[in-house]
Amino acid sequence: MTEASRNPLDEVLERLDALSKTRGLARDDVLDLGELSAATGLGTREIRTLLRGGRVRERKVGETAPRRVNFLYERLLRESGRRPADIVGEVAARLGVTGAWARSLLQGGKCPNVPHLAALADYFGVSLTFFTDPPRDALARELRPVVDRLESRPAGRELDGPLAALVGEHGARAIAARGGGPALTRAQREAITRFVLDFVTDSEPGR
Secondary structure (H helix, E strand, O other): OOHHHOOHHHHHHHHHHHHHHHOOOOHHHHOOHHHHHHHHOOOHHHHHHHHOOOOOOOOOHHHHHHHHHHHHHHHHHHHHOOOHHHHHHHHHHHHOOOHHHHHHHHOOOOOOOHHHHHHHHHHHOOOHHHHOOOHHHHHHHHHHHHHHHHHHOOOOOOOOHHHHHHHHHHHHHHHHHHHOOOOOOHHHHHHHHHHHHHHHHHOOOOO
């Protein structure tokens, strides 16, 4: 592959794999497909295909934007438990459109213009490029912070060993279940695991 033919996704995956290898990690250890899907608007099957180096369908912005608006709307409905009418009303007020137009927009039936996209980005808390990036660019955009976190974490300080595995798999998930809230993200589970391991280590005799 020549330098000219390289693309951002290839480059970020190369960095990700190199950093993971030096830390004894695999991609599955550092990537959460659910989180990547939520952050990109891509399906997990599309993400797996791109991670394997495959190709997925690239749509024009006029097709991509409505699909991703609908993706965010459906996700908000699931995660918030709110009534569709309430969200439609808020979006209509933000955009200065009728409720019927806002409903059609959120359901993927309308293509928003640039001012509408800017207002939707603010409403849903995403970047404007969320609505317009092609699949490969969207995935590369969300992988860069993962690479940055790996680069900032010294090699040899990964969570490993039976205790870490036990805490990470069961302890963090049990905490989430006890709280009755949504499932923890990978980053949140890792933070809990580190806290518990530090506590256990500090509590060992002689410390």
